[in-house]
Amino acid sequence: MNTNTITPPCPACKEDMSYPDGNNYVCAQCGHEWPMMEIADEPEAGLIVKDANGNLLADGDSVTLIKDLKVKGSSTTLKVGTKIKGIRLVSGDHEVDCKTEAGNMLLKACFLKKA
Numbered sequence: 001m002n003t004n005t006i007t008p009p010c011p012a013c014k015e016d017m018s019y020p021d022g023n024n025y026v027c028a029q030c031g032h033e034w035p036m037m038e039i040a041d042e043p044e045a046g047l048i049v050k051d052a053n054g055n056l057l058a059d060g061d062s063v064t065l066i067k068d069l070k071v072k073g074s075s076t077t078l079k080v081g082t083k084i085k086g087i088r089l090v091s092g093d094h095e096v097d098c099k100t101e102a103g104n105m106l107l108k109a110c111f112l113k114k115a
Contacts (some may be wrong), residue, residue: 011088012097012104032097032104049095055114057096059088063112076102083115 007018010027017028024033044100049057052066067077077086079101090098094106 012099030104047091047095049087049089049109050114052110053113056091057087057109057114059110061087062115063087063096063098064115065111066113067111069111070106071102071105076104078102084112 007025009016010018010032011034012032013027013030013064018025024035026033062083065078065080065082070078078103084098084100089095090097095109096107
C-alpha cells in the first residue's frame, strides 16, 4: 500500500477518511462514494439545477419531496412532504446529493421543490 497517496476529503461529510476503491473514493466515516474523476471538476461553478417548480437550487438549500419515492434495493419509501436539509448539487442524471432518514442518496431534482 502506498502511504504517499493523498485522498480528498469526503464531499458529503468533509471528513479526511476516504480511500480509493476501484474507480471511486469511499468515505469510511459516512459511506459516501464518488468517482475519482469528479475531483477534477470539484467546484462545479455554472451548474444549473432547477426543482419541479423551476426554482434554481444551490448547495445548502432545503428541499421537500413532491411524491413518494421507493428506494432502490430496499423496502423503504421516502414519503411525499419529507424535508431534506443541506443538499449538494452534483453533475449527472441524479443532480442532488443529500442525507435522508434512509441514508445518503442521489435524487433527481424533478421530484423536489425548494423549501
